[in-house]
Amino acid sequence: MSIERIVLAVAGSFVLLSVLLAHYVSPYWLWFTAFVGLNLLQSAFTGFCPLAVILKKLGKEAGPAF
Template identity: 85%
Template sequence: MSIERIVFAVAGGFILISLLLAHFVSPYWLWFTAFVGANLFQSAFTGFCPLAIILKKLGKQSGPAF
């Protein structure tokens, strides 16, 4: 699995989990959803993604985006 697929899977999982937490626990979890979305948005333009850097150091195979 490439870095891009891992990043997308983790981001999607975080968004779904935070939406569930916002619904069942507290609406303040929507701030975490916004943070993940903003990070995805900025990485589309800058190419900077903290998770991608960590995965590169762990030896994961990079694809064309990161």
């Protein structure tokens, strides 16, 4: 699995998890959802993604986006 697919899978999982936590635990979890969304947005413009850097250091293969 390439870095791009892992980043998208982790981001999607975090969004779904935080929405569930916001519904069942506290609406403050929506701030985490916003953080993930903003991180995805900034990585679209800058090409920098902290998770992608970590995955590169762990030896995962990079695809065309990162």
